[in-house]
Amino acid sequence: VVVVEFEQFVTEQGPGLRRLAFMITGEWYAAEDLAQSALARAFEHWDRVAAVDRPVDYVRRILVRQHLSWRRKLSAGELLLAAPGLDQPVESGEDRVDAREAAWGLLAGLPNRQRVVLVLRYYEDLTDDQIARIVGSSPAAVRSNASRALAKLRAQIPGLAEELLS
Amino acid sequence: MTDVERLLRDTFAAHAVQAPTGGDLAQAARARARPRPRRRWATPLVAAAAAVAVVVAVWAVPAGLTRGNSPDSGQSSGQSLLSSVPAGVLKAAETLRDQPGVHITQPVQWIRVTYGRYRQLATPALTSPDERINSSDVYVIRFRGTFPYPGSRSPGPGSTPPKSYPVQDEIICVNAGCPFRSGGPMFQKRGSLKFATETLQAGVIDFLEPVDLAKIAVVRTFVLPRP
Numbered sequence: 001v002v003v004v005e006f007e008q009f010v011t012e013q014g015p016g017l018r019r020l021a022f023m024i025t026g027e028w029y030a031a032e033d034l035a036q037s038a039l040a041r042a043f044e045h046w047d048r049v050a051a052v053d054r055p056v057d058y059v060r061r062i063l064v065r066q067h068l069s070w071r072r073k074l075s076a077g078e079l080l081l082a083a084p085g086l087d088q089p090v091e092s093g094e095d096r097v098d099a100r101e102a103a104w105g106l107l108a109g110l111p112n113r114q115r116v117v118l119v120l121r122y123y124e125d126l127t128d129d130q131i132a133r134i135v136g137s138s139p140a141a142v143r144s145n146a147s148r149a150l151a152k153l154r155a156q157i158p159g160l161a162e163e164l165l166s
Numbered sequence: 167m168t169d170v171e172r173l174l175r176d177t178f179a180a181h182a183v184q185a186p187t188g189g190d191l192a193q194a195a196r197a198r199a200r201p202r203p204r205r206r207w208a209t210p211l212v213a214a215a216a217a218v219a220v221v222v223a224v225w226a227v228p229a230g231l232t233r234g235n236s237p238d239s240g241q242s243s244g245q246s247l248l249s250s251v252p253a254g255v256l257k258a259a260e261t262l263r264d265q266p267g268v269h270i271t272q273p274v275q276w277i278r279v280t281y282g283r284y285r286q287l288a289t290p291a292l293t294s295p296d297e298r299i300n301s302s303d304v305y306v307i308r309f310r311g312t313f314p315y316p317g318s319r320s321p322g323p324g325s326t327p328p329k330s331y332p333v334q335d336e337i338i339c340v341n342a343g344c345p346f347r348s349g350g351p352m353f354q355k356r357g358s359l360k361f362a363t364e365t366l367q368a369g370v371i372d373f374l375e376p377v378d379l380a381k382i383a384v385v386r387t388f389v390l391p392r393p
Contacts, residue, residue: 003196010192015185022185023178032186033249039195100177107177122171123178154170 002046010039013056017063023119024067026108038063061134064120068112068135099157106156114149117142251276251388254339255305262309263390272310273387277379278303284338287377305339308379336376 017038022031042049042059049055107115113135120131128139128146135142248256259274282300379385 006196007192010195014191015187018187018191019182019185023181027249028184028186030249032189035186035191036194036198039191040198040200043196043199099173100180103173103177104181118174119178122174123182150168150170153174154168157170157173 005050006043006046009050009055013059014039016056017059020060020119020124021063021067023123024064024112024116026104026115034063034067038066041066057134060124064116064134065136068116102157103153106153110149110152114145114152117145118149121146248388248391251386252278252305252339255307256388258307258337258339259309259388259390260393264393268311270309270311270390273389275308275379275385275387277306277383277385279306279382280304281338283382284377287381288336306379306382307337307339308376309335309337336379 014035018031018035021034021038022028025031025034038059041062042055049058052058107118110118116135117131120126120134121128126134128142131142132139255274255276259270262268263270280300281302281304284304284306285300
């Protein structure tokens, strides 16, 4: 029964969780790994996960917190020598510089927590209170992270937004 | 909503389509989940067994390996996290995989170890006189598969048609901070390894005779994705 319930959950929510993982990691393999890892943890405690009102929120929280702690662990351990081309290039089909690509690149340079907050706010459309519960901090800290991240982006991409929107 | 906020929404929406798809996510997650304890009375027994295993493992790990170089033994037999594979190791594996005629048939194994420790087992008593090199951390990668035998290229009688043969190779991959030079001549175990030049670009510096990696450290494995 547990396996059937779990598989049904993954069928329904798996794509969304993968997308969230991709948004916060920015890398294809890392996203797949993070989604698998979070779901594996959820499966280990499925009785507890299934008992909450919205299991997907619970798994989302696992995913985000694993990312934050996992990246911390990675940064303290192995030092990456080169990017092995894990990120998939986008075929825009147009020659012009895509402002979205530039913004995507800048997002990769943000601290993990700031990027996570932006993703949860502008991709998942969550409120600051909801984000705070997922990330495990206060709403004020969420606002502070978002504000700092936006200021950083704004400083690095003057005129980029207008280019995209025009 | 500001322009930057709108740009962010557009950026996320545009990139959402690149998220991983396909594959059996549920099955992969279940395979990675740790088995749950079934009986409460088993917990102390498991804890005791784990303590014994830790003691044995600490005793068995040779000097020269620092903590953190030994990964969880639970990952040693199966497919480990691809994302936890160091970039240099992955790049070297991908470079080799992409050579014509090369078929890597087994999961790629890798360890992180000091150069001197590995060299002692690979070629006894042949360590570098430079202590900085001996104490440098390096990655050792092992491939098992089939590699092309070059054969003679000139047509006519006596030319040998190219063929493949099974091979097991170990390659040392430079780690950060290692004082090796990342170019120059390489030791080639077999003349058929035509791809030495390409692997150099991936940070690979040396081919060595195979040794039992498990004697040096717990071996990590990963399955190379298909190109």
